[in-house]
Amino acid sequence: MNDCIRFILNGEDVSLKNVRPTETLLDYLRLQRRLTGTKEGCAEGDCGACTVLVGRLVDGKLYYESVNACIRFIGSLNATHVVTVEHLAAKNGALHPVQQAMVDCHGSQCGFCTPGFVMSLYGLWLSNDKPSRADIEKALQGNLCRCTGYEPIVKAAEQVARTRPSTLFDPLEKTRSDIIARLWAMKNTGTITIVSGDDRLIVPGSLDALARVLAAEPTATVVAGSTDVGLWVTKQMRALNPVVFINHLSELQGITTGEGGLTIGAGVTYTRAFAAISAKMPTLGRLIDRIGGEQVRNMGTIGGNIANGSPIGDSPPPLIALGATVKLRSAEGTRMLRLEDFFIDYGKQDRRPGEFVESIFVPYPAEDTRFAVYKITKRRDEDITAVLGAFYLTLDDQGDVNDIRIAFGGMAGTPKRARAVENELMGKPWTEDTIAAARDAFDSDYQPLSDWRATAEYRQLTAKNLLTRFYLETTGAPAELRRFEEVA
Numbered sequence: 001m002n003d004c005i006r007f008i009l010n011g012e013d014v015s016l017k018n019v020r021p022t023e024t025l026l027d028y029l030r031l032q033r034r035l036t037g038t039k040e041g042c043a044e045g046d047c048g049a050c051t052v053l054v055g056r057l058v059d060g061k062l063y064y065e066s067v068n069a070c071i072r073f074i075g076s077l078n079a080t081h082v083v084t085v086e087h088l089a090a091k092n093g094a095l096h097p098v099q100q101a102m103v104d105c106h107g108s109q110c111g112f113c114t115p116g117f118v119m120s121l122y123g124l125w126l127s128n129d130k131p132s133r134a135d136i137e138k139a140l141q142g143n144l145c146r147c148t149g150y151e152p153i154v155k156a157a158e159q160v161a162r163t164r165p166s167t168l169f170d171p172l173e174k175t176r177s178d179i180i181a182r183l184w185a186m187k188n189t190g191t192i193t194i195v196s197g198d199d200r201l202i203v204p205g206s207l208d209a210l211a212r213v214l215a216a217e218p219t220a221t222v223v224a225g226s227t228d229v230g231l232w233v234t235k236q237m238r239a240l241n242p243v244v245f246i247n248h249l250s251e252l253q254g255i256t257t258g259e260g261g262l263t264i265g266a267g268v269t270y271t272r273a274f275a276a277i278s279a280k281m282p283t284l285g286r287l288i289d290r291i292g293g294e295q296v297r298n299m300g301t302i303g304g305n306i307a308n309g310s311p312i313g314d315s316p317p318p319l320i321a322l323g324a325t326v327k328l329r330s331a332e333g334t335r336m337l338r339l340e341d342f343f344i345d346y347g348k349q350d351r352r353p354g355e356f357v358e359s360i361f362v363p364y365p366a367e368d369t370r371f372a373v374y375k376i377t378k379r380r381d382e383d384i385t386a387v388l389g390a391f392y393l394t395l396d397d398q399g400d401v402n403d404i405r406i407a408f409g410g411m412a413g414t415p416k417r418a419r420a421v422e423n424e425l426m427g428k429p430w431t432e433d434t435i436a437a438a439r440d441a442f443d444s445d446y447q448p449l450s451d452w453r454a455t456a457e458y459r460q461l462t463a464k465n466l467l468t469r470f471y472l473e474t475t476g477a478p479a480e481l482r483r484f485e486e487v488a
């Protein structure tokens with residue numbers, strides 16, 4: 001069965017032989033299956049109207065996560081369980097408790113966003129027994145409503161949290177062991193190749209197979225979480241061919257906590273990386289909460305955030321400041337390089353034909369390190385960075401700067417270190433005068449652009465002010481500055 005994508009849709013086994021490489025789950029659901037409860041709002045992962053759950057086996061256990069069907073490709077669904085809003089109500093029409101709570105709490109007006117909210121709430125309900133207000137707001141970050149307002153929907157989440165999942169009425173609890181067995185049977189250790197006309201879609205069975213595929217097809221588009229690539233298709237109408245899917249590869253999903261640091265597989269999603277990163281580096285953990293909405297974090301990977309080479313990707317600046325290294329792999333073997341050396345120029349990375357990102361190693365900061373990340377955006381949730389600064393500092397016994405690494409996104413064509421500022425600070429006493437003298441060095445490090453997110457002047461001033469803020473926070477910030485801590 002190496003010529004089809006197989007998954008479970010609600011209760012039914014599906015096997016698709018004729019799949020275009022960029023066919024989205026949303027189009028399949030709405031146009032081919034007439035499952036029109038899943039809506040199309042923005043088609044770019046922002047509004048959540050298209051939210052469905054995707055269940056997959058991780059270490060033998062079945063996890064369901066909310067995802068955006070609009071930017072999820074069918075080719076990424078092999079051996080998964082896709083659950084749409086149509087699956088929730090009982091056959092006799094009785095609403096699922098999540099749906100009933102939305103009715104009871106008046107959580108819907110025009111109803112366009114409602115199925116998406118229901119699915120996000122359902123994902124939360126399945127995974128969290130006692131969600132706090134913050135958990136609820138986090139789970140709903142990726143769902144927008146134009147008419148109801150959010151308070152009734154949050155109330156619905158609080159109401160349903162009092163009714164726990166039960167095999168009596170929950171369709172996924174009732175069938176859990178059966179679904180696990182069916183997904184095991186669908187797992188494929190061989191490589192799936194689907195040819196439709198000139199198009200080719202490839203799902204390699206292992207990391208070695210991926211290396212072989214990319215050696216033969218060095219210009220193929222690799223797709224992990226598709227939270228970038230999805231938009232190339234839905235917004236830029238790009239034709240991609242061939243497409244190689246890697247999100248299922250367990251060899252890219254490992255998180256290893258070693259003595260010196262954390263090794264994160266390139267295919268680890270933000271959601272999965274969160275706990276491990278937060279335990280060791282809470283500041284970096286808090287940043288993950290500000291990347292996209294829950295659906296994007298359930299799909300998007302750290303490897304994708306690095307490999308896309310974006311100057312405004314959120315993870316590269318803090319990882320550079322922490323001294324991370326990236327492991328690249330091809331059919332010829334592996335090589336390691338410092339993450340900061342991976343980014344050569346705008347749109348250009350040190351990635352040879354046929355190479356892919358295998359993992360990232362993040363050294364733990366020493367006990368006495370001061371480390372901070374500041375993401376500056378127009379709104380707090382689900383917004384793309386205008387400027388992001390990461391600071392890593394150690395002081396010697398005299399209070400002089402012993403080591404400093406500063407890296408910024410949004411200030412140049414790549415994520416980039418502020419070398420001139422660092423040189424100004426190295427060996428100097430960590431004082432207000434040193435900071436004041438170093439601020440101007442940002443003008444030699446960066447010549448940022450103006451765009452719709454921020455002007456060049458705003459960016460430059462923000463970078464300087466973030467250095468000052470870091471100084472104040474590391475030396476005991478006054479209360480009025482500390483209130484910004486939660487948005488950092």
Ligand SMILES: Cc1cc2nc3c(=O)[nH]c(=O)nc-3n(C[C@H](O)[C@H](O)[C@H](O)COP(=O)(O)OP(=O)(O)OC[C@H]3O[C@@H](n4cnc5c(N)ncnc54)[C@H](O)[C@@H]3O)c2cc1C
Nearest residue numbers: 045224225226227228229291292300301304305307314357
């Ligand atoms: C609504 C929304 C909000 C977002 N918000 C943020 C945000 O706040 N901050 C942020 O930084 N980003 C944000 N993004 C962008 C995106 O989520 C991230 O860049 C994400 O990390 C990309 O990972 P992915 O797995 O989805 O990559 P894909 O879309 O699958 O791939 C991205 C690129 O990386 C390549 N690639 C992926 N994996 C590998 C690999 N292992 N080896 C080689 N090449 C690879 C692909 O070929 C492609 O060029 C947002 C996206 C959306 C849709």
Ligand code: FES
Nearest residue numbers: 041042043048070
């Ligand atoms: S349609 Fe808006 S997130 Fe998918």
Ligand code: FES
Nearest residue numbers: 109110111145146
């Ligand atoms: S109820 Fe109308 S958009 Fe939410």
